[in-house]
Amino acid sequence: MEQKTQDYLTENRDKHLTELVDLLSIQSISALPEHKDDVKKAANWMADALTEIGMEHVKVHETKGHPVVYADWLNAPGKPTVLIYGHYDVQPVDPLHLWDSPPFEAEIRDEKIYARGASDDKGQTFMHLKAIQAILETTGTLPINVKFCIEGEEEIGSPNLPAFTEENKELLAADILVISDTGMLEPGKPTICYGLRGLCGLQIDIKGAKGDLHSGLYGGGVQNAIHALVNLVSTFHNEHGQVTVEGFYDKVAALTDEEKAAYAELNFDEEAVLKELHVPELFGEEGYTYLERTWVRPTLEVNGIYGGFQGEGIKTVLPSEAGAKITCRLVPDQDPDEIAELLQKHIEAHKPKGVEVKVSLFDKGAPFVTPFDHPAIQAAGRAYEKVYQVPTSYTRGGGSIPIVATFDEILNIPTVLMGFGLPTENFHAPNEHFHLENYDKGILTLCHYWYELEKTLKVK
Known part of the structure; x- marks a missing residue:
């Protein structure tokens, strides 16, 4: 990645954060019918933003529910094509009285941005737009081809995206799927999630x-x-x-000895979980550690x-x-x-x-696992390490993104889950927030990743 791309992001940080605040102000709660117009507003916001950063063929595709936003930039012949998935819908905000600031009036406090959707998933999806924009603005081109598929129903189980994907297999065809809707183990510890529970x-x-x-x-x-x-x-x-x-x-499927060993090497602090959650003890299926219970059981x-x-x-x-x-x-x-x-x-x-x-x-939704020794995943690990300056951890996620298994089945491409959130950021709960340190480093990581993929991924 060129230094001028990093300089561009530094110089335009305040402007970009103002744009993110605007996106976070939209009450795109997909689960509540009274917010249908707000969800559509968020879809149109995404389409306008994709157009502004230089994407082509931008379109808001209607479905039986909320829209899917598509865009692409396919001007790098012979280079890998990346499909970037995200979602612009958010969870309901109840109970409202537990929020320290209005959920749709984003506030920055202690280098964290507080709002519904800040971490899940508007903030992380927005980072992809800014990474692509930064490279295009400073170099005039991209090291990869890119397609965006951003939906408005993830928080209600993506009921209409499978049909959309099946009907648009050629439109969404790519060499790799990249999603930023997962998290890191802890501050300063970059993490690639190679599996999700169903x-x-x-x-x-x-x-x-x-x-x-x-x-x-x-x-x-x-x-x-x-x-x-x-x-x-x-x-x-x-x-x-x-x-x-x-x-x-x-x-x-039984946990392998290799996975057990890898999890043990993480030196996960269960006592820290007790303190964070204010519970007297952990509880779950006997015979398994906390990580095993929450990731692979x-x-x-x-x-x-x-x-x-x-x-x-x-x-x-x-x-x-x-x-x-x-x-x-x-x-x-x-x-x-x-x-x-x-x-x-x-x-x-x-x-x-x-x-x-x-x-x-x-x-x-079906569970999903991809080998963590896949070249695209290892390239992501190198990108993280260039920015965070520590080794990348490879984990499974306890949550579910049902559409991941659907993409795997229909598009038959590997998936890389590059998350930048933290477990403590209250997604789905009052006072959801996103650490701006990971916002800044995350954008840089994504920029590095596109260049790593250019060198690593062989085009079909």
């Missing part, structure tokens, strides 16, 4: 009597919907932290329970309805559809007496 989500609805009942008149004689729900939920785990759904672990988590009286004081009723929302994080070689079927069988087998039980399926 996802399977469902909702359980319990229905008892025709309506809430007086607990004095009916208590002890009619099933309480909340009691039924709690009893059902308690059957999902044993006291050892293991999931008790029959067949749940049958297809789980499957989980079943109850994300929410509802039912009954929620106001202040006491209301003496037997609730007639209750429900729970559940998600499973899956690992190779678990199949989301098979896991959903196993869950439904388990629920039916443990159906409480005196109530009706309804199960609704929601988000799902």
Whole structure:
């Protein structure tokens, strides 16, 4: 990378941050119908920004849901073509009262930018635009060909992107897929994520009597919907932290000795997790470390329970309805559809007496792993090391980006997950923020990476 490219980024930092603040002001919450226009506004913002940095064939593609923004620059014949994926939609902001500043009025405090989407994923997607712009502005060309695919439904499971990808395979064809929607292990420790857990989500609805009942008149004689729900939920785990759904672990790929050794070399500080989270002890599946539990073991988590009286004081009723929302994080070689079927069988087998039980399926996505010795991943590691001046760590991620497995299946190209967020940045929670040190270093890393790919990646 040329020095003038780095100088350009330094000289234009304030201008670029002002642009990012503008992007973060858009309330593009894909999960809430009342923000549909805001999501469209964010799509148009992205299209305008891509045009401004010199991309060609910029288009906002409509889908059955929120739009997909495409753009490209294909003026480097014989050089690798990179598909850059990101998303411009964000999570809801509740509970609002826990934010120290308005979630859509970005503030910079202590060299961190606070706003919904700052880290996940507007900030990281924006970095890609600025890296490409910096190289084009200072050299007039790029060392690689580039395509952008930026969607507005990642936070709701990307329901329409698979169909869009299938219909536009030629448009999205590339030699490699690069995504910045993951994180680093800790400050100053660059990390490449070579695998992600999959996802399977469902909702359980319990229905008892025709309506809430007086607990004095009916208590002890009619099933309480909340009691039924709690009893059902308690059957999902044993006291050892293991999931008790029959067949749940049958297809789980075992952790290799090499991976165990690599994780041990990270010297991960579990005590620091205790302090950060303010919990007295960690808990999970027995026989595994914290990293193994959160990276390479499957989980079943109850994300929410509802039912009954929620106001202040006491209301003496037997609730007639209750429900729970559940998600499973899956690992190779678990199949989301098979896991959903196993869950439904388990629920039916443990159906409480005196109530009706309804199960609704929601988000799902396959797990994904790519070899961390792939040349494109190793090139990314070198790019990180040039900027951060320390060795790059190779990890798996506990979260899910369902579209990654879809891209792998449809486009059949390797994926490199180059994240710059930190685990402490409250993505999906109040006071989401992004460290500007990683914002600055991340853009430089991406610039270096494109030149590393030019030297490393053989074009098909």
